[in-house]
Amino acid sequence: MSATRVPDAVNVLLVEDDAVIRRSVQLALERYGYRVDVTGDGLDGLDAVRAGEHDVLILDVMLPGLDGISLCRRVREETLTPILMMSARGDALDVVAGLEAGADDYVVKPVDIPVLVARIRSLLRRATFHERPAAEPAREEPTAAGEPTTSHRHLPAGEAPDLLTFGGLTIDPRGLEVRLDGRPVALTPTELRLLLVFAENPGTVLDRRHLLREVWDYGWEGDTRVVDLCVVRLRKKIGAERIETVRGFGYKLLRG
């Protein structure tokens, strides 16, 4: 396994009750250069989230103390940190509940470490984009085998317009600030990435596969429910009427 080092350590919090999985995932991620905090209990997990600065949270669904879904919901109330759910079920209920609770993506056990790392990188890319405005060159992630489309390059600093306005919604693609009727809207990196993809193509129907590739870096194996539920969360924050569902195709952002 070629463990590529991450330039400045990325902090991962892993909440997983099974000791073997917890330790082996920790060791494996550390080989990739991540700093991994672990805890085996939902309530301890919540404390850990509050205590430390983490770049990514990996939450198991079945947890003692506070289950993964509730933990995810509680975490979302306090922070916008990217959340990856890890489920042993993979059936619709677990996945949908996790995504509804605010998770950005999910993986199904047993998951290969390279797949997990790819998911973490994809989440970080969105988060990085959020934290470092487009004026600064986006931090290069270590690439394993031909980095997937890094679509944040669609909006380089020089070309980005100052402000995009859609009715009461204003998006500042440089400052990465979103305001609704003048008040700032707190979006997770994934939601922001999704909104920016929409804002690049206002009034255009974007199919879910396209969004899945652009924002989540998934190929055909990706689950489009991830997109649907992120759209649901985004609508809650910016107003349901702004993103229109085109049945059988996808979504579009209304121009004004």
Next chain:
Amino acid sequence: MTARRTGPHPLDPRSLRWKITALVVLACAAVAVVIGVLVHRSTAEHGERTGRDLAVAQLGAAEQELSRTGRRPDNASLESLAGLPLPLARALEGSTAPGEYALWYDVKAPNWYWMWAAAPVGDGRVLVVRTDMSATVRSLQLLDRSIVKAALAALAVVVPLTVLATERMNRRLRHGARTARRIADGDLDARIGHRGRARDEITEMSAAVDGMAGALQGRLAAEKRFTADVAHELRTPLMGLVTAVGLLPEDDEAAGLVRTQVGALRGLVEDLLEVSRLDAGAESARFDEVPLGDLVDEVAGRGDGDIRLRLTAPATVSTDPRRVERILTNLLANAHRHGAAPVEVTVTGSRITVRDHGPGFPDALLADGPQRFRTGAVERGQGHGLGLTIATGQAAVLGARLTFANAPDGGALATLDLTGP
């Protein structure tokens, strides 16, 4: 699936409806014949008696006339015994006393329907009168005819009524048969149910069949649930195993052996889980517009075996790409494992074919479709036969058609037909 006989067509004379109708017709006809014969007989007797009485009265009057005037009346004749028709003469034999007479009903051609009455009047002479019975006979014939007509009219009413009455019964039975076939074809939720107010043997049989289907379904569900639970419980330890194996050194032979086996175990558990999800019928497709060329290209490119890809006007179809990917992955894995190179993948419009150049599908698979844990390979360790079961199950979720055949010039040929809705 082979086409099966679906019982007699409603117009088939072997249909239960026509059997019941025939029975009703037979019963009606029997009743009509018996009553007709009785009426005919009693009417005929009555007519004969009237004729006899008339003849006897005429004979008496003629005798009186003869004894009073010595001449016979016009309607009577005097004959010698030898001149009489033979049956009448025989009936008169031995009756010579005055007041005795003989009767003979002549129904023979050419003297049809005469009632003869004869009395000896001495000197070997016989006084004979005869009454025309043809009016009585004709009215009897008319009666017969009207009895037949009435019987036919009754049948004309009864037969359609019977057909109509059996129709409901027939329909219930056909519905039951149809439901049983649906259950046999895999729709385990199908039930005959109870419609209407009828409480008869059909209701009883329907309830029994429904009960049987429910019991079988319950047992099947319990077994499937067990498989699903086992596979699910295996997932957590397997995840630890998979991750821990990833930590072992790459260049160690023993670690390589463990890695291979963990991979195989993992494949088996995932396949079992997928099969149980498909069995549970909990899967539903999420449709997207999918350019088949791109999808197949991507999936074929991901596999490690040698694949020859040919795209002929690949269509964009509304389907669930993840499921198409699962089908294709399993077909390709099967081709590589059981077939021989080269493996050819062809996309023509909305149809995908996977063909290898191995020994082809076993006959059992071609006849019954894929069966789990039955690979047709005599030697063990040649895969667990779940791949094609999964492919078939996923195709069913998609509403697509997956068929297995052997190419005329050898090799297995699987065809996935994704005709868009």
